[in-house]
Amino acid sequence: MVSKLDLYKVFCKVGKSESFSEAAKELYMTQPAVSQAIKQLEKELDTRLFNRTPKGVSLTNEGNLLFEYANSAINLLHVGEEKILEFKNLTTGELKIGVGDTISRYFLLPYLEAFHNRYPNIKFTIANGTTIELCSILKSGGVDIAICNLPIDDPTLELRPCFEIQDTFVYGERFKKILAKPLSLHELVKLPLIFLESKSNSRKYVEDYLISKGIQIAPEFELGSHDLLLEFAKINLGIACVTKEFSQDYLTKGLLSEVQLTEEIPRRNVGVCFLKSVPLSPASTKFVEIVENEQL
Template sequence: MKLLFLIKAIGGVYIKNIDLYRVFYITAIEKNFSKAANRLFITQPSVSHSIKQLENELAIQLFTRTSKGVLLTKEGEELFGYLKQAFDLIHRGEQKMTEMKNLQSGSVTVGGSDSTCKHYLLPYIQSFQELYPDIQIKLQHGSTPQILNKLTNGLIDIGIVHLPVNQSNVAITDFLDIHSTFVVGKKFQHLSKEKLSLSAIQEYPLISFSEASSSRKFLNQLFLKQQIDVKPDMEVGSVELLIECAKIGMGIAFVTKELVSTELAEKELFEVEIDEVIEKRMIGLAVKKDTSLSLAADMFLNHLLA
């Protein structure tokens, strides 16, 4: 089946059949109707007819016939120059598609918080790049609301977000379980030897993430179950700063337990138990609904879920 387009050509003429240009292009390279026909897998009369049709529609002679074949006219050389650029681009596009299909090129943009990327995502990136070294992984950071906004606006392919998420245009897949806890440094180490109530926790300086963070919202909900309006004494923007504040004795920090496993093991921080059950939280992988991922992004998503 021939592919039909409306292509504006010289003098406002429209050439409807792009195959005519292909026949012209190959004939200009081969300089012979028979050789062009062999290369195009059509008959020589079909080549001659196509060239004649193109010349008629453009109202310009493109070839000069000789005993040995054909030569481009000055006008034909001009047209060939443009078509060469076009077919070179098509060829490069086809090569690019082959590379992407074979995961020899491409990129994936992933969004998440700094701590999520550092503690959960980087090992996956490392193992993925060992398998597919030519795929570029790009990272963008932000809170869960910011990541969802980037995803909606097409700035990232995959978002790593704290659940729950209620957005109809986003598809979520569970990724990791995380556990929240209270920790202190050596100054308040004695608090780790007893089980405290939330009201008792509030008697000490409390360190938390900023109010917009999912961790802070979870902390608020935990205290609200006991009808306590929690007001942290210090708000920080990164898990590293939160850990350091707790270590030097500035108060009790509310943190994801998996992120302080090293400090707990090395006795730099101590876990404070409370008389309430702190439910586990979930981190999910978010992609935009009704949008196809690139081959590279789809492969990386599957790598995360493997």
């Protein structure tokens, strides 16, 4: 069965060439098939589109009107197909990523740089938020992928762990004598603690682990960013629960020290998240490959 789009393609070819035989050659069709297609379109529209003459055909007034719209539409389809090829070849397009400030700063930037060096025509859009906020943005279509603190319990999301991290506690000069020897978690929580705010996935992971050990926490401070945790600990306002891999600069320079615990909090991961129900774009696929497979 010939589609309506095919009929309009035949119509436009005949309109341009003013010849059934020429249109048939360009479309790799027989002349009777072209003639039949035009008759079918005229029947469906109940309008004569061409004047038939011994020298060929010419558009009627109605045919001229239709040709302007049909030809424009077909040209736009061709442009759309070309754009799709550009997207597939990563010569144009946009990559929308959801990520928190800390993961962006300490993990994601080298991967953004590597991707941009290979595909400079792909535009980045970055949305910031907590893991919970990013999952919501992801499910609403606001971003293509999100880089989040795992674990996440959501069956609609595909989760790809890609970087292992360790939660730990750090302190400043004031607490050096108190923390000179290893402590248990039960002993640690008796000291003034600094945590991320309760809606943070990192906070929830550590707090859930402590609860599983029968330990409740009542932080002195609850802060909105990892950098603030480090700064508050540095000026001796308490002992901060931080991500060790994102605190190395402070530890290496001796600005903070790490609490020696008798038992470590289990390690977890930073990972790439995307909707199971929506295929990744070529740009998103390539970016996930870089994050998963390359050591930068």
